Amino acid sequence: MIPFLDLGASYRELEQEIDAAIKRVLTGGWYILGEEVARFESEYADYCSSAEAVGVANGLDALVLSLRVLGVGSGDEVIVPSNTFIATWLAVSAVGALPVPVEPNPETHNLEASKVVEAITEKTKAIIAVHLYGQPADLDEIKAVAARANLFLIEDAAQAHGARYKGKRIGAHGDAVCWSFYPAKNLGAFGDGGAVTTDNSEIASRLRILRNYGSKEKYLNEVQGMNSRLDPIHAAVLSVKLKYLDEWNARRKQIAARYLAELQIVDVVLPVVPAWADPVWHLFVIRTKDRAGLQRRLYDIGVSTQIHYPLAPSQQKAYAGVLDPRLNLSVAAELAGEVLSLPIGPHQTDEQTSLIIKGVLEAAR
Numbered sequence: 001m002i003p004f005l006d007l008g009a010s011y012r013e014l015e016q017e018i019d020a021a022i023k024r025v026l027t028g029g030w031y032i033l034g035e036e037v038a039r040f041e042s043e044y045a046d047y048c049s050s051a052e053a054v055g056v057a058n059g060l061d062a063l064v065l066s067l068r069v070l071g072v073g074s075g076d077e078v079i080v081p082s083n084t085f086i087a088t089w090l091a092v093s094a095v096g097a098l099p100v101p102v103e104p105n106p107e108t109h110n111l112e113a114s115k116v117v118e119a120i121t122e123k124t125k126a127i128i129a130v131h132l133y134g135q136p137a138d139l140d141e142i143k144a145v146a147a148r149a150n151l152f153l154i155e156d157a158a159q160a161h162g163a164r165y166k167g168k169r170i171g172a173h174g175d176a177v178c179w180s181f182y183p184a185k186n187l188g189a190f191g192d193g194g195a196v197t198t199d200n201s202e203i204a205s206r207l208r209i210l211r212n213y214g215s216k217e218k219y220l221n222e223v224q225g226m227n228s229r230l231d232p233i234h235a236a237v238l239s240v241k242l243k244y245l246d247e248w249n250a251r252r253k254q255i256a257a258r259y260l261a262e263l264q265i266v267d268v269v270l271p272v273v274p275a276w277a278d279p280v281w282h283l284f285v286i287r288t289k290d291r292a293g294l295q296r297r298l299y300d301i302g303v304s305t306q307i308h309y310p311l312a313p314s315q316q317k318a319y320a321g322v323l324d325p326r327l328n329l330s331v332a333a334e335l336a337g338e339v340l341s342l343p344i345g346p347h348q349t350d351e352q353t354s355l356i357i358k359g360v361l362e363a364a365r
């Protein structure tokens with residue numbers, strides 16, 4: 001069976017370096033925040049061309065903390081894509097605001113500025129743009145909309161480590177850029193982790209307080225904060241893996257290039273990459289009317305696939321009765337019914353990619 005993603009492979013590639021980093025933390029005797037976290041924050045900010053990075057416990061918290069720092073809360077509306085991973089919406093709900101879904105461009109799967117404009121009301125406080133599947137959203141257009149309506153722009157970059165928009169790395173186009181280091185992401189820890197990057201030092205310093213009980217100085221609490229810190233053990237591992245991220249993303253790009261060139265078949269809709277986007281292929285997502293059939297035939301010949309995501313957030317029980325019933329979210333529903341993610345990852349071999357391509361060509365007929 002060809003795995004969807006071989007998570008253990010990155011550890012096996014870097015075993016000695018990672019073991020040494022973990023041991024350094026264990027013997028160092030400092031297990032919350034501290035030097036390891038500060039070092040990774042500074043390296044990750046450099047990598048993202050942002051002034052600051054603040055390590056937090058996970059990607060969902062990165063979004064929640066960013067919304068809180070920007071003052072988004074009860075009574076506010078936040079524009080979100082209708083077709084994202086549910087965490088984007090959960091963060092908005094967690095601060096007491098209402099997620100207002102906007103339909104994506106069905107070719108790029110990302111937000112379109114013209115549709116965002118239509119969803120703005122006097123209650124709108126922020127827009128969350130998601131760089132879905134590792135492909136940047138059209139940030140200049142969305143930023144212009146946000147600026148005109150005086151809204152904050154938050155980026156959910158949980159799938160886009162290393163991606164570039166018009167040549168510049170994702171990391172500081174919006175007011176706050178939220179990252180997840182969940183193990184399966186392009187840059188993943190061996191557990192949960194997250195970060196926020198930003199060029200705004202005021203936002204960064206408030207995030208540092210909010211992630212740590214609302215406290216800058218021990219036992220002095222300025223605000224009602226959370227406990228949402230990146231663990232030093234994960235930070236040390238991430239520092240090691242960050243050095244290999246570009247190489248790993250390049251491997252993903254090679255695989256995506258082969259899929260794009262060799263899977264030109266009628267029954268399969270391939271992802272569309274705008275000229276200004278340099279995606280990092282967190283996922284390679286195709287569309288097909290007969291998804292169940294294709295997925296089963298691929299499984300039978302030993303190719304694992306996954307679906308991202310089988311239900312749009314609006315179709316989940318968690319959001320029953322929450323949204324305006326007049327909303328038409330048929331694009332998200334159609335995508336949820338047709339998307340299929342092919343295996344892709346830095347450690348997938350050329351032979352495996354060839355077998356997957358052969359399998360899809362046979363199975364799609």
Ligand SMILES: *Cc1c(COP(=O)(O)O)cnc(C)c1O
Pocket residue numbers: 058059060061084085087088130156158159179180181182192193194
């Ligand atoms: C993974 C992911 C998140 C949440 O990150 P966690 O670290 O799992 O909390 C948020 N948004 C998107 C788009 C994601 O893919």
